[in-house]
Each structure stands twice: as C-alpha cells, then as structure tokens.
Amino acid sequence: GENVEQHPSTLSVQEGDSAVIKCTYSDSASNYFPWYKQELGKRPQLIIDIRSNVGEKKDQRIAVTLNKTAKHFSLHITETQPEDSAVYFCAASNPNTGFQKLVFGTGTRLLVSP
Amino acid sequence: EAGVTQFPSHSVIEKGQTVTLRCDPISGHDNLYWYRRVMGKEIKFLLHFVKESKQDESGMPNNRFLAERTGGTYSTLKVQPAELEDSGVYFCASSLGREGTEAFFGQGTRLTVV
Numbered sequence: 001g002e003n004v005e006q007h008p009s010t011l012s013v014q015e016g017d018s019a020v021i022k023c024t025y026s027d028s029a030s031n032y033f034p035w036y037k038q039e040l041g042k043r044p045q046l047i048i049d050i051r052s053n054v055g056e057k058k059d060q061r062i063a064v065t066l067n068k069t070a071k072h073f074s075l076h077i078t079e080t081q082p083e084d085s086a087v088y089f090c091a092a093s094n095p096n097t098g099f100q101k102l103v104f105g106t107g108t109r110l111l112v113s114p
Numbered sequence: 115e116a117g118v119t120q121f122p123s124h125s126v127i128e129k130g131q132t133v134t135l136r137c138d139p140i141s142g143h144d145n146l147y148w149y150r151r152v153m154g155k156e157i158k159f160l161l162h163f164v165k166e167s168k169q170d171e172s173g174m175p176n177n178r179f180l181a182e183r184t185g186g187t188y189s190t191l192k193v194q195p196a197e198l199e200d201s202g203v204y205f206c207a208s209s210l211g212r213e214g215t216e217a218f219f220g221q222g223t224r225l226t227v228v
Contacts (some may be wrong), residue, residue, distance in 0.1 A: 043221040
C-alpha cells in the first residue's frame with residue numbers, strides 16, 4: 001500500500017523567512033496530494049492541493065510542487081508570519097483505492113518566531 | 115453552515131471500559147471517514163462510509179472497534195473494551211466524494227485510556 005514520508009518533523013524559522021516541507025510517496029498510481037494545516041486545538045484544514053497532471057500550484061504565499069518521476073512533493077511558504085505556526089500534514093491518495101482515502105505523512109511542526 | 119462536529123472533544127476512560135465517539139458530517143455529504151492519530155505519528159485511515167454503507171474498513175485495528183452510520187447521517191465509533199494503545203485523537207471527515215472535492219475534518223476527539 002501507499003506510504004508517505006514527511007520531513008522535517010519540526011521546523012523553526014524567523015518571521016519573513018521561507019519554509020519548505022518535503023514529502024515522498026511510494027505508490028506511483030497516487031494522483032492527488034493535499035496539504036492540511038492544523039493549528040493548536042483546531043481541526044486540520046486543507047490549504048492547498050495538487051493533482052498529478054500539474055507540476056506546481058501557487059496560492060498567495062504558499063505553493064506546492066510535484067515531481068512524479070521522483071515521487072516527491074513539497075510545500076513552500078514564503079514570507080512566513082507567526083500565524084503560519086501550526087502542524088502541517090501532507091497526504092496522498094490513489095483513485096484505485098478511494099479518491100479521498102488519504103494516506104498522511106507524520107506531520108511537520110512549524111514554528112515562526114517574530 | 116456548520117462544519118463537521120465531533121463529540122466529545124475529550125474522553126478519559128479506564129482500560130476495559132467502553133467509549134462511543136460521535137461524528138456529525140456536513141449536511142448532504144454522503145462520504146464519511148474516520149481517521150486516528152496516535153501521539154507523534156501520522157493520521158491513519160480507519161474506515162469510509164458512503165451513506166450508511168461501509169465502503170472500506172481496511173484500517174480498523176481489530177474487532178474491538180465498531181463503526182455505524184445508521185440512516186446515513188451521523189456516525190458512531192465504539193471502542194469496547196478499550197486498551198491503552200487506543201489512546202489518540204480520532205478525526206472524522208466528510209466530503210461530497212466527487213473527484214476534486216475537499217474532505218472537511220472535524221476537530222477530533224482526544225481519547226486517553228488509562
């Protein structure tokens with residue numbers, strides 16, 4: 001089955017710096033890759049997603065890149081702000097096993113210091 | 115519109131006791147998912163309902179876990195008898211289910227078995 005690895009487990013940056021979180025997946029049939037942000041005490045919320053037919057997607061300060069050949073995808077946050085502090089989860093899904101049966105990474109705790 | 119709601123938010127029970135978690139999905143969402151995050155690890159899929167039918171229960175740990183979704187609305191997840199390793203945060207998510215639609219998560223139920 002699918003296995004998703006996520007690095008780093010913790011990431012500390014200064015406000016204004018960029019942050020990059022990387023994930024790799026094992027199932028080449030996976031074609032949907034969402035990123036969720038979970039603030040302390042709150043629910044995981046989708047912040048951006050990418051499908052296998054594109055290599056990059058941007059939404060204001062966040063972007064996701066996908067390398068299908070290498071089976072890895074990354075989240076990029078530019079001009080980080082303290083409110084970006086949260087746990088970020090990457091995930092992958094294979095339409096053959098269920099489009100939204102998500103396989104998650106272990107999460108990255110991002111801390112943005114003022 | 116209300117999001118996915120879960121009850122209780124926290125539960126502390128003794129080993130051997132029974133606990134029932136409840137999830138109310140977003141109205142109109144036929145697809146309902148249960149996930150679990152054990153401390154510091156990934157969010158793992160437990161099972162998937164389409165309306166009242168179990169579509170995929172491959173992630174259920176063992177027969178101490180029973181999920182139901184009578185009438186295709188809210189769902190319950192019962193753990194009986196609870197063991198120490200069942201501790202974690204149990205998330206429910208719902209979606210319309212069509213490709214390209216987001217899975218919305220609840221805030222989770224933190225279960226502690228002592």
